[in-house]
Amino acid sequence: MTRRKRQADRQFDAVAEGRRLPEGRLDDPEDVDALRAAIELRGAVPAADLPSEAFVAGLRDRLAREAAPTVPVTVSRRSLLASAGAVAAGAVAAGAAGVALDRAVLAPGPARPARVAGQLDPADGEWTAVASDAELAGGATQRFDAGGVIGFVSATDAGVVAVSAACTHQGCILQQNLAAGRLDCPCHRTAFGVDGRLLFSQLATQPAPLTRLQTRRRDGNVEVLVGRTV
Amino acid sequence: MVQPQMTDDAHGPRPEGPAVPNGPTTRLRIVGQDTYASWDEVYVDNVVRVYRLLYAKVGNRADAEDLTTEVFLAAFGPLRLSASRGEVRAYLAATARTALAKYWQRRLGVEVTHLDADVAARELEDEPVPSAAPARARALLDGLPERHRRILELRFLESRSIRESAHEMGISVGNAKVLQHRALRMAARGEGDAP
Numbered sequence: 497m498t499r500r501k502r503q504a505d506r507q508f509d510a511v512a513e514g515r516r517l518p519e520g521r522l523d524d525p526e527d528v529d530a531l532r533a534a535i536e537l538r539g540a541v542p543a544a545d546l547p548s549e550a551f552v553a554g555l556r557d558r559l560a561r562e563a564a565p566t567v568p569v570t571v572s573r574r575s576l577l578a579s580a581g582a583v584a585a586g587a588v589a590a591g592a593a594g595v596a597l598d599r600a601v602l603a604p605g606p607a608r609p610a611r612v613a614g615q616l617d618p619a620d621g622e623w624t625a626v627a628s629d630a631e632l633a634g635g636a637t638q639r640f641d642a643g644g645v646i647g648f649v650s651a652t653d654a655g656v657v658a659v660s661a662a663c664t665h666q667g668c669i670l671q672q673n674l675a676a677g678r679l680d681c682p683c684h685r686t687a688f689g690v691d692g693r694l695l696f697s698q699l700a701t702q703p704a705p706l707t708r709l710q711t712r713r714r715d716g717n718v719e720v721l722v723g724r725t726v
Numbered sequence: 727m728v729q730p731q732m733t734d735d736a737h738g739p740r741p742e743g744p745a746v747p748n749g750p751t752t753r754l755r756i757v758g759q760d761t762y763a764s765w766d767e768v769y770v771d772n773v774v775r776v777y778r779l780l781y782a783k784v785g786n787r788a789d790a791e792d793l794t795t796e797v798f799l800a801a802f803g804p805l806r807l808s809a810s811r812g813e814v815r816a817y818l819a820a821t822a823r824t825a826l827a828k829y830w831q832r833r834l835g836v837e838v839t840h841l842d843a844d845v846a847a848r849e850l851e852d853e854p855v856p857s858a859a860p861a862r863a864r865a866l867l868d869g870l871p872e873r874h875r876r877i878l879e880l881r882f883l884e885s886r887s888i889r890e891s892a893h894e895m896g897i898s899v900g901n902a903k904v905l906q907h908r909a910l911r912m913a914a915r916g917e918g919d920a921p
Contacts, residue, residue: 505907507834509888512881512906516788522834529914530907531838533866535785537882537913540863545781551791552773559769559798671770675760675811682770698774 500524508534514544543700549666549683556682615708625717632656632718637690639672643722647709648672648679650690656713658720659692659706665699670706679706761810765802771811772818773798775850779819782859783826783839796825819846866913874909881906 503520504527510517511534522528539545626640632651639648639661646669649658661670661679668683678695679688685698692706710721762768776797781790801821805814823841830837863883867875873895880891892902 501907505903508906508910511785512885513887514786514885516786517784517833519833522836522838526911526914528836528838530910533910533914534882535783535839536859537863537866537878538785539782539859541883541885545778545790547774547777547781547791547794548787551777551794555773555791555795555798556766556769558795559802560766562799671767673767673771674763680770682773685774 500527503527504530507531511535511538514538546684546698549668552683615710621710621721621723623712623714623719624722625714625719626658627718629713629716629718637672637677640720642720645709645720645722647720648690649711649718649720652691654691656711656718657691658709658711658718659688659690660709662707663688663703664706665697665703762807762814765807768802768805768807768814769798772815772850776818776822779822779841779846779849780826783841784829789829793822793825793829797821800825815850816843816847819843819850822846870909870912873905874912877902877905878909878913 500523504522504524506518506520507522507527508531509515511531522531622643624642626642626647627638627649631638632649635651637648637650639646640658641647646661647658648661648670649656659679662668663670663681663683663686665681665684665686668681670679670681670688673680673687676687677690679690681687685696686703687695687697688706689695692708694702694705697703712719712721762771773794777790777794780793780797781787784790784793797818801818805817809817819841820843823843823846826839826841827837830839867878870878876895877891880886880894881888886894888902888906889899891906892899895902897905
């Protein structure tokens with residue numbers, strides 16, 4: 497086998513085995529095409545393109561530490577507009593060429609049986625105020641951290657609802673997405689309504705709705721039943 | 727304070743169009759009015775999408791992670807939060823495209839795969855559309871001679887080692903390597919019917 501061929505095979509094997517591509521030089525255009533085909537084939541493995549939770553969480557911490565500017569930087573509105581313009585221009589070409597390159601694994605498949613929400617009912621519970629009625633006025637959502645439970649409490653059309661902020665997939669703590677009025681999982685592309693029902697998920701097995709907590713209104717506050725703190 | 731939208735619509739207040747934009751008119755839709763509340767939200771909302779976009783172009787986790795990191799580190803400098811979601815995504819897409827091009831130049835001296843800014847921006851949009859990847863893989867494999875198709879399925883779709891694949895096919899490891907090399911070239915040429 498020639499040296500050039502071996503060089504190309506190292507690349508192909510790396511793709512097949514999910515390893516970082518080795519440094520090198522690919523001079524033969526046919527090898528370049530073959531490597532591209534290998535990458536495309538690899539892309540068809542279901543869910544192989546989901547980032548690990550450790551990576552997602554690690555980069556998040558890193559960005560919080562070093563990247564996110566505390567003072568808004570004057571951008572470059574021009575560069576933003578330029579990239580948006582390039583996008584608009586490219587769309588025409590892509591439409592004409594019939595490019596369809598979406599890599600999402602998530603196909604809107606057949607309806608799956610709805611999974612049932614659990615309810616957190618501590619054996620030795622304690623009613624704890626987590627929000628005032630005023631804070632929930634107008635259908636707002638409040639995050640709370642009480643009795644070892646992080647959750648969200650909301651005033652919905654169906655009354656006050658409190659849910660655990662732990663995603664039912666792997667327990668990642670959900671983020672409130674104010675603009676969309678939903679709770680987003682930082683780990684996998686999954687979102688829940690503030691009432692805990694699943695809105696969408698990239699996962700093949702759809703996660704169950706969020707765990708609910710018992711709530712009651714008392715003295716102008718909303719209280720949830722959580723485990724007694726010592 | 728911004729009031730959450732109590733709505734059945736999973737995507738919030740943005741106007742929604744077809745899942746796959748089909749021209750410049752729909753493209754303009756992504757430059758919406760709403761903005762991100764924090765850098766963290768920018769990250770949370772886009773990290774999986776950016777990663778998948780890049781994974782599809784490099785085919786392995788380690789490089790996809792490095793590139794995703796590079797994209798967010800690079801984009802968070804010049805971006806500002808007052809940019810709309812559409813603008814943020816367009817910027818992330820453009821940054822991803824540049825990062826990928828530089829990656830290939832460094833790694834192999836040739837741009838093996840390429841990210842169209844428009845395709846990238848589309849993929850960063852709200853709702854994923856059904857993946858075309860399995861169909862494209864099928865198209866690459868269809869028509870290849872049986873043994874060529876089989877080696878690629880074993881290696882790239884079933885993640886079997888070269889040794890396992892050789893064993894499965896009843897050939898030597900050396901032959902399996904040669905077969906894999908030829909099969910990839912054939913698939914790339916779209917010459918499924920070639921001898």
